[in-house]
Amino acid sequence: MxxxxxxxxxxxxxxxxxxxxxxxxxxxxxxxxxxxxxxxxxxxxxxxxxxxxxxxxxxxxxxxxxxxxxxxxxxxxxxxxxxxxxxxxxxxxxxxxxxxxxxxxxxxxxxxxxxxxxxxxxxxxxxxxxxxxxxxxxxxxxxxxxxxxxxxxxxxxxxxxxxxxxxxxxxxxxxxxxxxxxxxxxxxxxxxxxxxxxxxxxxxxxxxxxxxxEVWSHPEVKEQVVNAGAADNTLVMASFRNTSRVMINEYAHKVQHLENAGVDDFDQYWEFVKGSNAYDAYKTGDWNKALLSMGQAAAFAxxxxxxxxxxxxxxxxxxxxxxxxxxxxx
Ligand SMILES: Cc1cc2nc3c(=O)[nH]c(=O)nc-3n(C[C@H](O)[C@H](O)[C@H](O)COP(=O)(O)O)c2cc1C
Structure with missing residues (x-):
């Protein structure tokens, strides 16, 4: 130290x-x-x-x-x-x-x-x-x-x-x-x-x-962060006044697709945004199937x-x- x-x-x-x-x-x-x-x-x-x-x-x-x-x-x-x-x-x-x-x-x-x-x-x-x-x-x-x-x-x-x-x-x-x-x-x-x-x-x-x-997430999730630059993240859920900056991946795109189409029924988002998805992704390494919080400082990680x-x-x-x-x- x-x-x-x-x-x-x-x-x-x-x-x-x-x-x-x-x-x-x-x-x-x-x-x-x-x-x-x-x-x-x-x-x-x-x-x-x-x-x-x-x-x-x-x-x-x-x-x-x-x-x-x-x-x-x-x-x-x-x-x-x-x-x-x-x-x-x-x-x-x-x-x-x-x-x-x-x-x-x-x-x-x-x-x-x-x-x-x-x-x-x-x-x-x-x-x-x-x-x-x-x-x-x-x-x-x-x-x-x-x-x-x-x-x-x-x-x-x-x-x-x-x-x-x-x-x-x-x-x-x-x-x-x-x-x-x-x-x-x-x-x-x-x-x-x-x-x-x-x-x-x-x-x-x-x-x-x-x-x-010491962070327990699956090596494949960590590898995504290691490889990510400052721009490999995106904003989702601003239409619900609950903006999140997350890794660009399949589920982030799905959510953005719904938001861009003007869908305001939260139920339609649930399968993509529910918090347990992130837990599953950290566990299995399947980083595409969750909204995974990650910011621009990935450039330094x-x-x-x-x-x-x-x-x-x-x-x-x-x-x-x-x-x-x-x-x-x-
Ligand atoms: C994967 C992840 C999960 C987070 N979960 C929480 C949380 O549960 N509670 C909270 O107050 N902030 C949470 N944050 C925000 C961080 O505590 C911190 O405010 C933020 O990461 C700082 O910005 P940075 O990502 O650019 O370093 C989370 C951030 C990340 C990246």
Whole structure:
């Protein structure tokens, strides 16, 4: 692991070495994933919805505590627009707190119902949004410790406005008093140096670490990410105001075909968009038969290596970039 090079409000708040956070990843964000980020000097968020069964969820948390040898890791609580999908979360929140988790990434709907419990337990809450406007509102109205703003480039949900991280990394920190984390398209250390210079206190990555050795997906899915460039992804489901950036594949084309034909009956989409497809694809390697979240940072995910190697590389690239800037100044 690299020595600490950056000291930011997020490294201090989270008591971590590197200002690099690994966001929640549906189906993939398990104990190995979260622990590998922590053991590499950052923070990783185990994804609560990936373990709908409370006993399995608790076991996974205990496994992560073992893997980090007691170093804190985080839990992602993503609330989708469909309330029935969020039902497990309040029970899971209690389990997480009981198990000693004090770092949370919330996302999707504002975590209004969760916050009293989280704050009573002195937990650190990082809420993730896709626009500066939502970040300003969250920082003003919610008792959160920091806010993540993901730009249009991100894998998963880039929101509706689709403003790039290059813009949001300047505008966000300028207008928001609590620490701002920038995500979306981040996969190279030069970008880390740049967004820290712009005012961010850390970066959040998702796509870049899809190729980490500790991520359990089938080698054929990983190979697709390794081979993908910045443009090998596409946007789907914008017509339902639920835009997702995903790998270009057969099911992404099917969905786009329906959207282009003006079909607004969600039932016709279900066989292509249901979340269990992604689980099946990660398991079997049949990457064409699911919407698989992947962003433009696939351009940087060029080999399957341990998480720690990814972190070391990001830090080396960032320090080199800072050396370059210094050399350019008089
Ligand atoms: C495969 C995949 C699954 C994701 N699942 C979730 C999730 O369950 N909850 C969540 O809050 N964000 C999820 N995200 C978003 C990431 O946590 C993170 O915000 C995003 O990947 C950052 O942008 P990047 O992909 O450009 O690095 C997912 C992203 C990917 C690539």
């Amino acid at each position: 690299r020595n600490q090079y950056f000291r930011t409000k997020i490294t201090e708040l989270f008591k971590i070495k590197h200002p690099i956070l690994c966001g929640g990843l549906m189906w993939l964000g398990n104990a190995e994933y979260a622990a590998s980020a922590v053991n590499a000097g950052g923070m990783g968020f185990l994804t609560a919805k990936t373990f709908p069964d409370p006993i399995e969820f608790k076991d996974e948390l205990l496994k992560a505590w073992d893997l980090t040898a007691g170093q804190p890791f985080g839990v992602n609580l993503y609330q989708s627009m469909r309330p029935e999908e969020n039902e497990v979360l309040s029970g899971h929140l209690k389990i997480a707190l009981d198990t000693g988790i004090r770092h949370f990434e919330t996302a999707g709907l504002p975590p209004t119902d969760f916050l009293p419990h989280l704050k009573e337990a002195d937990a650190i809450v990082l809420h993730k949004v896709s626009t500066v406007r939502h970040a300003i509102s969250a920082a003003r109205k919610l008792d959160i410790d920091a806010v993540t703003i993901v730009g249009a480039e991100c894998g998963g949900h880039p929101g509706l406005e689709l403003v790039s991280s290059l813009i949001q990394a300047v505008v966000g920190p300028e207008q928001i008093k609590i620490p701002v984390v920038i995500g979306g398209g981040i996969g190279h250390g030069r970008q880390i140096a740049a967004v820290l210079g712009m005012g961010a206190e850390a970066v959040l990555v998702g796509t870049r670490v899809l190729v980490a050795k 060029n080999s399957i290596v341990p998480m720690e190697e990814i972190y070391d590389k990001l830090i080396d690239e960032a320090t080199e970039a800072i050396g370059r800037i210094s050399a350019l100044t008089q």
